[in-house]
Amino acid sequence: MNKLRLILISVICLLGCKKERLDEKKDNRFITENKALSTTRIVNLSMYNQVVANGDTLTKYILRLGDEAQRYIPTLYFPKDGILGTIWQVPQDLFRANGIAQMDFNDGITRLKLPVTEKYGRPTDYYLLTDSLAGQPRIEGQPAYVAVERGVGQPSKPDHFKIRILNLSARSKVQIDGDQLESLEGPVSLAYADGSLVAPQTTNVTAAQRLSDYIELPYGSYQFRVLTPDGRQLPGSAPVNTNNKIIYPSNSTISTRTTNSFESAMLTFAPVASYQPGGVYTIVIAPYNFSYYDGIYEKKGALQNGFRVITDVNPGVNNTYYRLQGVNALPGSSNLGFRINGKALASGISYGQSSDYGRLIQGMASIEAVDASGKVLATLTGQVLRPGQNYSAWLYPDQQGGAKLTLVANDLSGFDAGTPSPDGGAQNGLANDFMFNKRFLNLSPDNPYITFTFDNGQLDFNQKATVNLQPGLPITEMPYIISARPGYNKTFQIMAYRSSPAVVPGSWAEDIVVLKNTAFVADELLYMSAGRDVPIQEPGIYTVALIGRTGNGVTEANKAKLIIVKHNR
Structure with a gap:
């Protein structure tokens, strides 16, 4: 009887029961x-x-x-x-x-x-x-x-991108309250972050000519600047942080507000951005709407020539290439070389210097550091190097006088993950294209714990990135101090303290020369030649590393010191 009932229920379900659609998915696209x-x-x-x-x-x-x-x-x-x-x-x-x-x-x-x-x-x-x-x-x-x-044609080299200038600059008829906008119309030139010109084709492009030819550059992270013939900088018009669109009228720098007035940050906004392999871009110079401070109040309507980057061809996600450089932090060495899977990556690297970046296909890799004769000094094997990443291979000494390699992944995204929350997530995440990110490394084997501070032992808010760093062990969780601290208009210096897990910041290492804020300005002539004030520091993604030895018998050339490696150009 029970068997018959079970058969009847099964037949009824087959004939009349509605099958539940478990595979239905909502379509959340804007365009359907x-x-x-x-x-x-x-x-x-x-x-x-x-x-x-x-x-x-x-x-x-x-x-x-x-x-x-x-x-x-x-x-x-x-x-x-x-x-x-x-x-x-x-x-x-x-x-x-x-x-x-x-x-x-x-x-x-x-x-x-x-x-x-x-x-x-x-x-x-x-x-x-x-x-x-x-x-x-x-x-x-x-x-x-x-x-x-x-232009929609691909670059001739697959690990390059194409870029050009479109000069649509014009004279503004707009007057603003209380000040006069500087004149920025006329020929323009494309420059790197340090002010050096990119190429003849993108130099002195006039408004009558309008378009330059496309040029090809290795993909990577760049802070392009646009310069007038006398070296003044045009402001970028599309910052992620809209505060960077408030300009100081007389020189088009970023304007910052104080308690009772406003002042120039001495920096002209130019975005730090990634240019992908296979991408095609146009930098457009034209009149854009900026804001300005009138007293302590922000006002709209400052029409000034500026620039923004327009993507002509979006190549999509980079699933092929990564970038790798070598850094020589081995005291007493010179003409150092680096090899990747047996092929030369760089050569002739002096002590305290970094190589240019190589662009390589993702996968398993073996990295070697070699001296001028080709002798292998240190090796890293079995490294899985992933696409879209940026790496630095640092050669440094161990306690016994040998050599070691450590591989550091650099975050060039500018994204601040925010403050960790109790549930393991983060709060206040923020993207940025005008960052002052600094990472710290201790590569000095005679200094088992080093804490990096600002003036007078003042710690950064992100102490994970700066406190009790051990030789050759890079911080991987929240590794950057991310703010413009101590700000646009206040000088600072970075100091090394000999600390311990129980004592922070410890004792100031007086034998290690402090690093002043001026070390974060690539070329002061970029500003001085245009009659501008030199800024406190320049934006970018940096690594500050303690290299060298401490102790009796260490030569002056090999004494522990702080160096800077900048990872965007």
């Missing part, structure tokens, strides 16, 4: 309808946020709901927030049979009408400039928009 994209892009450098195409409104205007803040409504063409952003790749279905879409861009007050053309085989960007406000022209020397062909 596939739309074929054209090769034409709108690059919006102005305040426009609304788009009408061929008479149809593609965006949504502001919606007010009672006392709520202003909100935007997603639309089919702008499904994230319903407004035009910086870069918009125009869908193909907006172009008529003649290949033209009549576009109307506006911000509720100012309007710009133009025909946008799909040029097959010639990808094109339409750059919309900040031309007028309520019908009043704000710039002179440039039209309201400029159409520029976009």
Whole structure:
């Protein structure tokens, strides 16, 4: 009887029971309808946020709901927030049979009408400039928009990227309260963080010429600067931290607020960013909207020439290459070399110096340090080197007078994971593109515990990164001090203290010369030649290492000292 009942229940379930769909997943994408994209892009450098195409409104205007803040409504063409952003790749279905879409861009007050053309085989960007406000022209020397062909060809070397200059600088007609903006229109040159020029093709690019040729550079982390002919720096216009968009009017540096006034940080914002292998980029110089301080109050409306980086080709995630350099921290050595899997990585590295980066394919690796004759001094085997990572191989002495290698992974992302929370997560995580990150290493075997401090033994907030560092053992959890401490406008020095697990910071190591803030400025002439004040320090990702020996009989050249390795260019 029970068997018959079981059979009947099974038949009923097969006929009438609804099967539970366990494999259903929510689709959280902004765009759920596939739309074929054209090769034409709108690059919006102005305040426009609304788009009408061929008479149809593609965006949504502001919606007010009672006392709520202003909100935007997603639309089919702008499904994230319903407004035009910086870069918009125009869908193909907006172009008529003649290949033209009549576009109307506006911000509720100012309007710009133009025909946008799909040029097959010639990808094109339409750059919309900040031309007028309520019908009043704000710039002179440039039209309201400029159409520029976009390069989509890959670099000739797969571990390189391509970059060029687009100079759309113009004279601003905008006056601001209480001060005069400096003039930054005219020819511009692309430079590295230390002020050295990148290439002839990207030097003295005029507004009449507009476009430079693309050049190819090894992928990596760079802080590109844009210079006028007399060496003044143009400010970056799209910082992650919006405080860096508040400029000091007379010299376009970052403006900082004090209790009763404001002052220049003596630094011009330029982002520290990663440029990926296979990527193609354009650095666009144009008038942008900045803010400024009027007394102690922030005000909008400082229209100044600046720059921002536009990605022409996004290569996606780097799943192939990593970067590796060698650093010679072995006293008494010179002309040192490094090999990776038996192949030369670098040679001729002096004591206290680092090599250039090699770009290598991810995987298992063996690293060797060799002297000038090729004799192997130290080896690291079985190292799994992962794509997208940045490594430094440090050669340093052990207590017995031999040599060791230690491999350190450098974090160049600029991301601050924030304060650890009790549940094992983190609070206040923050991305940054203008970082002053410093990591510390103890590579001196005669100093079993070293604590790094600021003036007068003052510890950094992140003591994990600085307290009781042991020889050859890099800190891996929260390894950087991340703030601009002691700030933009206060000098500082880094000191080494001989400490112990029970005594922190310990005794000041008077025999180790302190490292002053000026050591974090690559070339003071970059500022002085342009009539600027030299800043307290420059942004970047640094390692500060104690190298050398301590004790009787140690030569002056081999005495323990602090060195700096900067990991972005």
